[in-house]
Amino acid sequence: MKAAKFDYERPADLDGALRLLGGGGDVYAKVLAGGQSLGPMLNLRLAQPGLLVDVTRIPELTRVEDDGEALVLGACVTHAMIEDGKVPDVTGGALPSVAGAIAYRGVRNRGTIGGSVAHADPAADWPTALSALGAEAVVRGPSGSRTVPVSEFIVGVFETVMGEDEILEAIRIPKLSADARWGYYKVCRKPGEFADAIGAVLVDAEHSVHRLVIGATNAAPVTIADAAEVLGGNGVPGASFDLDAARRLVDGADTNLDDMERHIHAVALKRAVEQVAK
Amino acid sequence: MKKTVNLTINGRSVTAEVEPRTHLADFLRDDQRLTGTHLGCEHGVCGACTVIMDGEPVRSCINFAVACDGTDVRTIEDFDDDELMAHLRQAFTEEHGLQCGYCTPGMLIMARDIIARLPDADESRIRLELSGNLCRCTGYVGIVRAIRRVLAERKEVASV
Numbered sequence: 150m151k152a153a154k155f156d157y158e159r160p161a162d163l164d165g166a167l168r169l170l171g172g173g174g175d176v177y178a179k180v181l182a183g184g185q186s187l188g189p190m191l192n193l194r195l196a197q198p199g200l201l202v203d204v205t206r207i208p209e210l211t212r213v214e215d216d217g218e219a220l221v222l223g224a225c226v227t228h229a230m231i232e233d234g235k236v237p238d239v240t241g242g243a244l245p246s247v248a249g250a251i252a253y254r255g256v257r258n259r260g261t262i263g264g265s266v267a268h269a270d271p272a273a274d275w276p277t278a279l280s281a282l283g284a285e286a287v288v289r290g291p292s293g294s295r296t297v298p299v300s301e302f303i304v305g306v307f308e309t310v311m312g313e314d315e316i317l318e319a320i321r322i323p324k325l326s327a328d329a330r331w332g333y334y335k336v337c338r339k340p341g342e343f344a345d346a347i348g349a350v351l352v353d354a355e356h357s358v359h360r361l362v363i364g365a366t367n368a369a370p371v372t373i374a375d376a377a378e379v380l381g382g383n384g385v386p387g388a389s390f391d392l393d394a395a396r397r398l399v400d401g402a403d404t405n406l407d408d409m410e411r412h413i414h415a416v417a418l419k420r421a422v423e424q425v426a427k
Numbered sequence: 428m429k430k431t432v433n434l435t436i437n438g439r440s441v442t443a444e445v446e447p448r449t450h451l452a453d454f455l456r457d458d459q460r461l462t463g464t465h466l467g468c469e470h471g472v473c474g475a476c477t478v479i480m481d482g483e484p485v486r487s488c489i490n491f492a493v494a495c496d497g498t499d500v501r502t503i504e505d506f507d508d509d510e511l512m513a514h515l516r517q518a519f520t521e522e523h524g525l526q527c528g529y530c531t532p533g534m535l536i537m538a539r540d541i542i543a544r545l546p547d548a549d550e551s552r553i554r555l556e557l558s559g560n561l562c563r564c565t566g567y568v569g570i571v572r573a574i575r576r577v578l579a580e581r582k583e584v585a586s587v
């Protein structure tokens with residue numbers, strides 16, 4: 150199908166973009182980044198905005214910065230740039246490996262990290278991976294800037310804390326210590342598809358981080374921030390984290406899943422933890 | 428309201444008035460009469476519409492022409508004299524890499540990107556990289572064999 154009629158603007162800076170988003174009156178304006186989720190939705194007429202505000206050429210949104218403690222990626226950095234190591238990796242390989250398993254190369258060349266987080270599709274990779282990595286969303290609105298952990302930024306299916314007049318400016322990803330361990334397991338029936346289930350785990354003992362995330366549910370990703378005990382005493386995952394332990398966590402979370410789906414999520418979580426235990 | 432775009436298409440500088448809702452594939456096919464780019468699903472899944480933008484493969488059905496202002500676009504028509512593409516065309520023909528030909532422009536563009544980007548790709552990597560291009564006819568075996576053959580022959584030439 151073809152998209153319904155819409156208008157298009159490409160502001161040169163963030164202030165210009167914010168003005169277009171806020172000043173429309175009765176025009177429903179929407180941000181356009183890589184268009185890799187919005188494009189299909191427009192073509193299928195699932196979305197029918199009056200105005201698209203293309204933010205991909207705004208310098209603040211394509212910047213890459215190291216602020217000492219964290220890597221700051223502008224919202225419009227693409228999956229492919231992360232996959233190819235064109236931005237620094239502060240996560241011991243977690244970022245490029247997640248990026249490389251999103252969709253297909255043709256999609257990764259355009260799709261952006263910020264677009265994926267703002268879109269808040271529960272089955273997408275970045276919402277779960279960045280929650281597990283302890284990343285933050287830097288949001289810019291008419292009244293200034295605020296920073297929200299990604300795990301709190303996404304509040305539901307396709308739902309975030311952002312208002313319609315706000316823009317996701319950047320993602321701030323904390324640097325991991327050298328012996329941090331990362332596990333990520335995505336269940337999908339064909340490479341590049343959206344996930345049926347995702348399990349993610351980060352153990353960074355030096356920073357006292359033992360975090361588990363249950364992703365691709367029928368709700369926002371579920372972050373278990375203090376998983377040291379459930380992972381086994383000192384937080385080093387051992388044999389005690391078996392399928393039953395994973396299942397108890399899934400059953401205890403607000404995921405809106407049926408029995409079979411909860412089993413698949415428990416398996417994904419267990420396999421993610423196995424990667425860390427090795 | 429129509430917008431003006433300036434872009435390079437197959438080495439030609441093009442200025443055009445486009446409706447923002449026109450995606451790049453429709454612009455190429457209907458406005459530029461470059462019908463080598465095929466449309467399958469029109470929502471990013473099948474890869475038939477793959478073209479090269481600024482050196483990288485992208486799906487032309489979910490990129491709007493208006494947003495491609497200033498870019499350099501290459502469609503399958505631009506690869507007639509490309510040495511690597513000629514090699515691939517011959518391998519596709521000989522290895523039964525196509526039947527109806529619907530997926531072929533996108534397959535060839537993706538295949539060329541795989542060979543240029545991943546000269547050491549083995550069969551499973553080729554299959555992984557091709558997972559975003561659907562073919563309803565061949566069962567992929569011939570396509571994968573064609574790409575493997577070109578990779579192997581280029582390696583042989585390089586090592587002489």
Ligand SMILES: Cc1cc2nc3c(=O)[nH]c(=O)nc-3n(C[C@H](O)[C@H](O)[C@H](O)COP(=O)(O)OP(=O)(O)OC[C@H]3O[C@@H](n4cnc5c(N)ncnc54)[C@H](O)[C@@H]3O)c2cc1C
Binds near residue numbers: 275
């Ligand atoms: C065939 C196919 C397979 C895919 N498979 C996967 C997969 O396996 N895993 C996965 O994670 N993703 C997958 N995707 C989605 C892809 O990763 C998208 O790139 C991503 O979800 C959206 O990023 P975008 O830059 O294209 O955003 P757009 O499509 O441009 O925008 C998406 C939404 O976010 C909003 N938005 C975008 N940027 C901002 C911003 N800076 N501030 C505020 N709002 C913003 C837009 O208004 C829109 O509502 C797939 C896509 C396709 C087409």
Ligand code: FES
Binds near residue numbers: 468471473477
């Ligand atoms: S037509 Fe573009 S991906 Fe199917």
Ligand code: FES
Binds near residue numbers: 524527529563
């Ligand atoms: S040759 Fe017919 S779809 Fe591939």
